[in-house]
Each structure stands twice: as structure tokens, then as C-alpha cells.
Amino acid sequence: MDFSPVELSEEDAAFQRELRDFLAEVVTDEVIERDRITGENFDEGVHLALGAAGYLAGDYRTESDGGFSAVRRRIWELEIGRARTPWFHWGTTAMVARLVERFAEPGLREEVLPAVLTGEVRLCLGYTEPEGGSDVATCKTRAVRDGGDWIINGAKMFTSNAHNARFVFLLTNTDPSAPKHRNLTMFLVPLDTAGIEIQGIRTVDGDRTNIVYYSDVRVPDRNRIGEVDGGWAVMREALAAEHGVLERDSAGLSKLATMTEHVLLLGEALDEAAAVVGRRDPGGAAPGQDGAVGYRLGRAAARTEAAMSSSEMCGRVAIAATMREVAPELMDLLGPAALLPAGTAGAAGDGAAEYVFRLAGPTGIYGGTLEVFRNMIAQQLLGLPRPALR
Ligand SMILES: Cc1cc2nc3c(=O)[nH]c(=O)nc-3n(C[C@H](O)[C@H](O)[C@H](O)COP(=O)(O)OP(=O)(O)OC[C@H]3O[C@@H](n4cnc5c(N)ncnc54)[C@H](O)[C@@H]3O)c2cc1C
Structure with a gap:
């Protein structure tokens, strides 16, 4: 290497x-x-x-x-x-645009792709539903044929950036009587269509996402992406891209894992914490001189470095898990002022650790939870069997 x-x-x-x-x-x-x-x-x-x-x-x-x-x-x-x-959200738009390029009919491709590259068109993901997201194939949002159109009814949870996007890449169920994975159809639905209602949701880290309701939403068949009841073939590619299971370039310069930006925020919080505990009081003493403080900071730094160096699915898990472990450790070292958020007078390290603490929860959920990723690592990378269901 x-x-x-x-x-x-x-x-x-x-x-x-x-x-x-x-x-x-x-x-x-x-x-x-x-x-x-x-x-x-x-x-x-x-x-x-x-x-x-x-x-x-x-x-x-x-x-x-x-x-x-x-x-x-x-x-x-x-x-x-x-x-x-x-x-x-650019990553989402680019990922859906690639699927549109591959699976959509030519007219839709020409309408969407140039405007994606100028930035005018943004795309978002409508997979997760209020009753569950990890197993997306249990989708209940219905699409029913009506002549040359489809009528869509249902609700999607956590459709991030829908309020800034022109289209949603929507997972629907087109045949509830068919076996799982053989009843799904994907659409690129214009978000200004009558019957769509977008409601904002704020997450614990302050992010804005949405719940989107679909009531008798009429979509032309040209907006279908892939075959009728063949949506799983499209979804499989979309999920592989979202999970960071992609071919790597031979130059060794590719991003190691998805969400590496988040671990950089943890690195910055660590630096801030080190600066705070290294600051000397008028008597010349600093908390960092205490061996226990140095040990805990050093261990946090080593864990953060290890997360920064882990790749693909393992990197994805290491980043979120390390954020969840290290952020509370830093807050503990910084004391009560670490509870104050960025921009508040007296916030320790300008609230960096507090923000990472709140960000760490959702980071281990969106794009697939840590538990689901651990299952995938066990089965796909380590070749372990699926758990036996009793
Ligand atoms: C901030 C944010 C933004 C998001 N943005 C989008 C978006 O733009 N579009 C979109 O479609 N979705 C989005 N999501 C949804 C996200 O992908 C789901 O939240 C995630 O896949 C988990 O689904 P769920 O929340 O329904 O939890 P559930 O699937 O109900 O899971 C509940 C719990 O059960 C565990 N669990 C589930 N299945 C298994 C299993 N097989 N083995 C072990 N444990 C399991 C999970 O780990 C979790 O702890 C977003 C979520 C968040 C928080």
C-alpha cells in the first residue's frame, strides 16, 4: 500500500x-x-x-x-x-440521476438530466414508510394503473430535502397479492403534483426532513423507472450505492466510506476539547495535566483515527459507532459547559462535542441502521449464515 x-x-x-x-x-x-x-x-x-x-x-x-x-x-x-x-443532498440527486439515466424512458431522461447538472432539479428518496424503513420491500404505498397513468396513495416518512426537490424517487407496491420483492415499482414523481402534501420534521440534531402524504396522486406511465413489478432490480442498485458498496478507483483516492464528513466533525470536536483541557489557569494548572484526562483524550483520538481509516460498510459502522462513543466522553471531560450548543456564550469548544453527540444518533440510522449494517457485514463480508428464525 x-x-x-x-x-x-x-x-x-x-x-x-x-x-x-x-x-x-x-x-x-x-x-x-x-x-x-x-x-x-x-x-x-x-x-x-x-x-x-x-x-x-x-x-x-x-x-x-x-x-x-x-x-x-x-x-x-x-x-x-x-x-x-x-x-x-447532492449525493442523493446524483445517485437517482444515474438510475434515471439507466432505467427511464428517453423523454424523461432528457427532461431531468441536464437540469440536474445545472442544479435546477434536485431529487429525493421516498422509500421509508411510517411503519418501518429497514425492510423497504414491505412497502404499502399503492400505485394502481388508470389508463396511461398511475394513481398513488400512501405516506412516506423521512423524505429528506423533498421541499427543495423537483422529483421524488418513489417506491410503490403495484401488486399486494404477489410475493415480496416481486410487487414493487419505482416512479419519479414531480413533487408539485396535486395530492402531495409535504410536512416538515426536525430531528434531534436539528436536521430538517419530511413526512410526505400521497392522496390520489396521478402520475403518467412515462415517469415509471424500470419494469412494472420489477422495482426491486432498480432498488438493489440504489441501495448498493447508498450503502457505499461501489467499485473503487485503482488510484486508491476514492472516499473511504460514506459519511466521512461526519467523522471530520468529530475530529474537530476532539481538537476543541484538547484545546480546552490544555488551557492553563492563572496558577499554571490545566485539566489536561491529569493523567486520566490525557488517557481518555488519547483513547478518543485513537478511536477517531481508526474510524477515519475504516472503509466501506465497516467504515460506515465505525464512524457512527465511534461518534456515539467519543462524543459523550468529550462532553464528560469538558464538564457542564459542554451541554451548551454552538453560538451560546460560554459553550465549551463552541459546542462542537454537543453537536456531534446529537448528530451521532441519526448518523447510525439514516441510509440503514447500524444493526442492519452489522448484519450485512456478517453475511456479505464475513460469509456468516443468516440467523435461523424460530
Ligand atoms: C435524519 C433522517 C433522514 C432520513 N432520510 C431518508 C430519506 O431521504 N428517504 C428515505 O426513504 N428514508 C430516509 N430515512 C429513513 C431511514 O433510512 C430509516 O430510518 C432507516 O432505514 C431505519 O428504518 P426505521 O426508522 O423505519 O426503523 P425500523 O426499520 O423500524 O427499525 C427499528 C429498529 O429495529 C432494528 N432492526 C430493524 N431490522 C433489523 C434487522 N433485520 N436486524 C437487526 N435489527 C433490526 C433497527 O436497527 C432499529 O433499531 C431517514 C432517516 C433519518 C433519521
């Missing part, structure tokens, strides 16, 4: 400088503050600016199709995270 730093060519170094300057201009303090308050993880002005500058197209396309090289993709991922860009 080659751990040496990558030498940037002059062109790649110029790309990095331009990207940094661009992000410094569009991702202002005001944008970051607004995102913190609203929990949207999205800013339309920033998104459109990234589209207009060609960055969305560069990220979406493969290198052979005019997209970023492996080095530039790595620079892009690092810089966009460092700038704290409200950005999280």
Missing part, C-alpha cells in the same frame, strides 16, 4: 486554488449560519452556483465522459467538506 502524499501537477494545484477561492466566495459565514439554524443541509444559491460553474457536472460524470480525474475528485470532496458546504 502506498501512503505517500500525492504530488499535485500544476494544473491540479490550480484547480484546487480555484475551487477554494470559489467556495470561499459562495459558502459565506451567513450561508453556514443559516444552514445551522434551518438544518436544511442545502442552499439553493450555493447549489446553482456550483452547477453554473460546472462542478456538479464534473462530479457527476466519469473522467472518460469529461468529469473529474481521480485526483480532482479527491480534491473536490475534501474542499467541499472543509468549506462546510450545505451539500449533503
Whole structure:
């Protein structure tokens, strides 16, 4: 394995400088503050600016199709995270756009794809239902044929970014009498269709997501993605992409796991905590001089490094599990002022550990819970048998 730093060519170094300057201009303090308050993880002005500058197209396309090289993709991922860009939902849009490109009829493809790359069209995921999300194939939202259209009825829980998106990639049940996995059909449903109601929900970490109700929503058959009752074939690809089970580039520069941005926040919280406990009082003493404090901080740092270095599904689990273990440890070391959130006078380390503490719960839920991922690691990576059901 080659751990040496990558030498940037002059062109790649110029790309990095331009990207940094661009992000410094569009991702202002005001944008970051607004995102913190609203929990949207999205800013339309920033998104459109990234589209207009060609960055969305560069990220979406493969290198052979005019997209970023492996080095530039790595620079892009690092810089966009460092700038704290409200950005999280682009991955969803890009993932659904790839499925539209592959499975949709040509007219729909042409309507959606160019506008995805300019940033005007955003796409969101409608899989989870109020009665359960881990086993998405138990979907109850019904789609019934009506001439050349489909009529959809049901409800979807946690449709994140629906209020900023043009379409939802919707999982429906088209044949309740058929065996599981053989009754699902996917649609790309315009979110401004009559009968759709979007209601906001705030999660414990302050994120905004939605519950979306579908009442007699009429969708033309051209908006179907894949075969009727063949939705599981489409979903399987979508879930593999969401779980981070993708082919890796041979240059070794790919992002190690999904949600690596979250573990960087934990790293920053750790740095903040180290700075606070290292601060000396007028008598010259600092809490960090206590061996127990040093031991606990060191152990937290080692765990965080290990999570940062774990890949794919194991990385996904390590990141969320480490956030859940380390954030309370940091808060314990920092004392009562660690309970104050960012932006509050007197907050220890500007509330970094408190925020990671609240973020850690949902991080181990969305895109698949830790328990479900552990099952997948056991069965798919370790080759262990499925548990016997009694
Ligand atoms: C902030 C946030 C954003 C989200 N965004 C979206 C989105 O945009 N679109 C979307 O469709 N969904 C979204 N989700 C939903 C998310 O994917 C689900 O919450 C997740 O898959 C778990 O489903 P559930 O909440 O229904 O829990 P359930 O499936 O009801 O699970 C409940 C508990 O049972 C455990 N469990 C379930 N099955 C097993 C098993 N086989 N083995 C062991 N334990 C098991 C789970 O780990 C969990 O602890 C989001 C969720 C959150 C919190």
C-alpha cells in the first residue's frame, strides 16, 4: 500500500486554488449560519452556483465522459467538506440521476438530466414508510394503473430535502397479492403534483426532513423507472450505492466510506476539547495535566483515527459507532459547559462535542441502521449464515 502524499501537477494545484477561492466566495459565514439554524443541509444559491460553474457536472460524470480525474475528485470532496458546504443532498440527486439515466424512458431522461447538472432539479428518496424503513420491500404505498397513468396513495416518512426537490424517487407496491420483492415499482414523481402534501420534521440534531402524504396522486406511465413489478432490480442498485458498496478507483483516492464528513466533525470536536483541557489557569494548572484526562483524550483520538481509516460498510459502522462513543466522553471531560450548543456564550469548544453527540444518533440510522449494517457485514463480508428464525 502506498501512503505517500500525492504530488499535485500544476494544473491540479490550480484547480484546487480555484475551487477554494470559489467556495470561499459562495459558502459565506451567513450561508453556514443559516444552514445551522434551518438544518436544511442545502442552499439553493450555493447549489446553482456550483452547477453554473460546472462542478456538479464534473462530479457527476466519469473522467472518460469529461468529469473529474481521480485526483480532482479527491480534491473536490475534501474542499467541499472543509468549506462546510450545505451539500449533503447532492449525493442523493446524483445517485437517482444515474438510475434515471439507466432505467427511464428517453423523454424523461432528457427532461431531468441536464437540469440536474445545472442544479435546477434536485431529487429525493421516498422509500421509508411510517411503519418501518429497514425492510423497504414491505412497502404499502399503492400505485394502481388508470389508463396511461398511475394513481398513488400512501405516506412516506423521512423524505429528506423533498421541499427543495423537483422529483421524488418513489417506491410503490403495484401488486399486494404477489410475493415480496416481486410487487414493487419505482416512479419519479414531480413533487408539485396535486395530492402531495409535504410536512416538515426536525430531528434531534436539528436536521430538517419530511413526512410526505400521497392522496390520489396521478402520475403518467412515462415517469415509471424500470419494469412494472420489477422495482426491486432498480432498488438493489440504489441501495448498493447508498450503502457505499461501489467499485473503487485503482488510484486508491476514492472516499473511504460514506459519511466521512461526519467523522471530520468529530475530529474537530476532539481538537476543541484538547484545546480546552490544555488551557492553563492563572496558577499554571490545566485539566489536561491529569493523567486520566490525557488517557481518555488519547483513547478518543485513537478511536477517531481508526474510524477515519475504516472503509466501506465497516467504515460506515465505525464512524457512527465511534461518534456515539467519543462524543459523550468529550462532553464528560469538558464538564457542564459542554451541554451548551454552538453560538451560546460560554459553550465549551463552541459546542462542537454537543453537536456531534446529537448528530451521532441519526448518523447510525439514516441510509440503514447500524444493526442492519452489522448484519450485512456478517453475511456479505464475513460469509456468516443468516440467523435461523424460530
Ligand atoms: C435524519 C433522517 C433522514 C432520513 N432520510 C431518508 C430519506 O431521504 N428517504 C428515505 O426513504 N428514508 C430516509 N430515512 C429513513 C431511514 O433510512 C430509516 O430510518 C432507516 O432505514 C431505519 O428504518 P426505521 O426508522 O423505519 O426503523 P425500523 O426499520 O423500524 O427499525 C427499528 C429498529 O429495529 C432494528 N432492526 C430493524 N431490522 C433489523 C434487522 N433485520 N436486524 C437487526 N435489527 C433490526 C433497527 O436497527 C432499529 O433499531 C431517514 C432517516 C433519518 C433519521
